[in-house]
Amino acid sequence: MAAGSTLKVLHVAAEVFPLVKTGGLADVVAALPVALAEQGADVRLLLPGLPAVMDGVQGARTVIDVGACFGALRVRLLLARLPGSKLPAYVIDAPYLYRRGGSPYQDSQGQEWPDNLQRFGLLGWLAAHLAADDADPQWTPDVVHAHDWHAAMACAFVAEHGPTPAATVFTVHNLAFQGLFPMHDWPLLGLASRLMSPSGLEFHGQFSFMKAGLQFARHVTTVSPSYAREIATPEFGCGLDGVIRSRAGSVSGILNGIDDALWDPATDPAIAQRYDAERLAGKRVCRQALQAELGLQADPDALLLTVVSRLTSQKGLDLVLAALPALLKAGVQLAVQGTGEPALEAAFAMAQQAHPGRVQVHIGYDEARAHRLIAGADGIVVPSRFEPCGLTQMYGLRYGTLPLVRRVGGLADTVVDADGEALAQGRATGFVFDAATPGALERCVRRAIEARADAARWAALQAAAMSQPLSWQGPAQEYMSLYRRLTRVD
Ligand code: ADP
């Protein structure tokens, strides 16, 4: 692109809050483009036309009638605006592939959609056509920024089309989900067979969309610096650590921000009383209201902990279940909200039955309720086995709800443990533990109980937590410098 002209960036993703959300990816895809636009970039999104997207976007018009491809008879590329931010979003209208219930990735029984290769292959393919100035003569991106395996094929399609000048950036939000497909489906992608090799997309007898991003993106980012280091090791690399090490100079971590307008206790319409660091009385009102709402004992001395999470093995919530009897004896109240693996859902439901008034569990997804839990609790527990970034501990920081987290990935990068030195220096913002064992979690919780018994110490921790800079402005600046470096524009 010409020096001095506006940097055009296309974000390619499967989810965007509030239209489609299965996790933090949707929050990032909603907030980062807005923050980049505030930095002066010309940002657009490319999204699959899932029902909530087709229903939720505004002012859609056809950019190009693509016709039959990827197993669909009718494919159109639309240009619309997102509700709220009003950012322009290209939407792929392909009813045969996208117009269905269930999650974006699975049917209502939890089975991967059998045609995910076509559904997300098409997403990457259209991104490459936009980059090649093939789909919309009015707008050609300088940077194609693809998120997670769903969008990763964009990087392979762009790389395979020699004349496309766009720089590709691939962000790994979670390496554990890779988009693996059987070799016999390879021809459906229409890519050269030489890419079906270990130096291409081949992965242990299958092929991997994630690998397309890792191998072919000009630059790979992850959502925290610690996770960027971790995924280069066998422990966290999910079998792809070798590929990541081979890209060493082109992999970096940029910590996520949070939407600090949506997550702001001073303006939050969902909570019992608004508050900020100077007016913490409102937080006490939120705490009492939460105890009343959940049927928890109105106990001012309990350490009221919350969990708002997908209930999956990644999140280490089995540690909470294992430590629960000891935690309750120590004076903890626990409020859980989540959905996920049936065994974890059942175990938490049983914990509530066993400890009425001390444990409350809501199996379900509810944004407003998540705000009330985070505003009302004293602490938020995130004991993940791995955590690329994690957003809820940052919501906790902003709401003066101290995070209790495992020292891993983005949790390690966002929470400063209340050990002697950090505490003395006023830097501590929460409680961090190392071993993924119930005992280590229990000790961590006991330290929080001890800290809360000292009102001045707790208030100092809350003040430090609530003053952390967590907005998207800093991360957006980092992405802008990366884009400029890759496109060689000042
Ligand atoms: P992940 O993306 O791995 O699930 P993150 O912490 O990055 O973890 O993001 C999770 C997002 O989903 C947060 O915005 C969190 O508040 C939200 N969330 C998770 N489970 C629920 C739930 N049951 N109800 C409401 N929000 C939830």
Ligand code: GLC
């Ligand atoms: C993934 C990760 C989570 C991260 C989110 C947004 O879902 O599991 O740690 O915060 O993506 O980047």
